[in-house]
Amino acid sequence: MEEQNNTQDILNQVHESTPDTLHPLLDYIIKNGKMIVAGVAAIILIAGGISGFKYMNQQKMIKAQSELGVILIKYSGTKQADELAAFAKDAPASMMPAVQLAQAKAWMDAGSYAEAKTAWAAVGKTSPEMAPVAGLGEAKCLMLEKKAGEAVTLLQGLKNSAGEKYASSIDRLLAEAAEQAGNIQLAVQAYQGLLTSVPQEASFFEFKIKELKAKL
Template identity: 70%
Template sequence: MEEQNTTQDILNQVHESTPDSLHPVLDYIIKNGKLIAAGIAAIILIAGGAAGFKYMNQQQLITAQSEMGSILIKYSGEEQVKALADFEKDAPSSMKPAVQLALAKSLMEISRFADAKAAWAAVGKSSPEMAPVAGLGEAKCLILDNKAAEALPILEALKNSAGEEFAATIGRVQAEAAEQAGKFQLAIDAYQGLLASSPQEAPYFKIKINELKAKL
């Protein structure tokens, strides 16, 4: 449930950063699509790659998009990872973030968390506007890989650089990482910070705070 909330927050933040004219497409993906690699790729193409359409041959981009779509539909698991990695080498530059993000998601699905973390880092480098989302992806990979303590510095840096719109999402992931790392006071502080920003979830946060206080 907590992981689903984090994913929804990320989707909402991407929604807010896109032009109003593209919101119906994003709304359809968010409402009707399970967060699969194809959905992620579509979102990032819309949010981060739209400018590239002006600078490259339209037919080339359409062909590349079709090829990527075929990969996502035809393959799964390790085969999908290999196909995406091969495709990325020659993919149009405007599609790089989409391919890297789909690759990160595919790697996470087969529990290759170290490789997924590297893919998230590549997303942040090739698409600076996606750096906060990429940082959250890196942190989540470390948490899932039972390396939560290593996620905490990443999340602390994000708090200082990502902007207020990411504060709630970062707070949730930080609370999760701190609890897993045994940093109970830090987890309490993170949950307390969420009380005001997400009042609809305040009862759950208060329960977590009380549970963590009992462990101090």
């Protein structure tokens, strides 16, 4: 009882010493002190929960990156692709493009080009900004499957949509695919485009153009 009286005396003194304009706020704090403390406590608990959630996600990501590294070092070819498929089931969504790229390479290393094409297609769907790279990967798989004509069609469409950034890479592969498909005129055109976009290799492209024109 004495403690409550002392507390009330202190509050009264504070009330008397504060400007009249602050009295409404002071009265509110005095009357609702417990509620305000509880609210602050709740905010602290929520903030702590968010920090804990972020920490758990960070630890999950570190663990996943470590597991992916082990797979890439320990396995190769078909076994690596199988391990990556198992890993992908629980992998963080942000890691999927990297996992799919690794799968595509693993299948190509194993000579399983149909599976590699599927993996490349998945890369393009998961990460649209990687679509041009995925398209190049698919085209390379088609060439390795001896389907150069299909690769040419894919690359021509890709050239129209990918933009200037990938033009030289597409022209290089298009020239090879067109030559394999027996479309000499298209192969010459692709190499001619490379003369200006990759001038440091002009002598090689000039040689290829001369070689191909001799077949016309």
